[in-house]
Amino acid sequence: MIRVSVDPAPIDIGTELAGIEETGAGAVASFIGIVRADDGVTGLELEHYPGMTEGVLCDLAEQAMTRWSLLSAVIVHRIGPMEPGDRVVLVATAATHRREALDACAFLIDRLKTEAPFWKRETRGGTANWVEARAGDDQAAARWSGSDGKPD
DSSP states (O other): OEEEEEESSOOOHHHHHHHHHTTOOSEEEEEEEEOOOGGGEEEEEEEEOTTHHHHHHHHHHHHHHHHHTOSEEEEEEEOEEEOTTOEEEEEEEEESSHHHHHHHHHHHHHHHHHHSOEEEEEEETTEEEEOOOOHHHHHHHHTTOSSSSSOO
């Protein structure tokens, strides 16, 4: 089962994880991204390319399902205005064993940071600026370039 959602509504972690637990998996791994108040950030706004963004996320989830024999992969990403403390993204994976669930969850968050078409604007002190891609995100995504399901 794959579930992908890009929506301005707050992410209901309990509902999302309950759905993935129903797969009967032995392991569920999850990652929750939260808006940080680093360096005085008072707001974050995410925009996306409708249709394309969901397609990229579905493709990544399908890759993870194949590489790790997952029972389920869930990606829920918010768009629109948010404040520090708000949830931005949930990635959850279910597998028979923990290593598969953990590796697949890491793969999905690393890859979506660099491949999904989102644009991020942070507000500090009343001034909003677009956020550039980070080299660290590219390095994290690149470690999954092997086809064996393990980081290179």
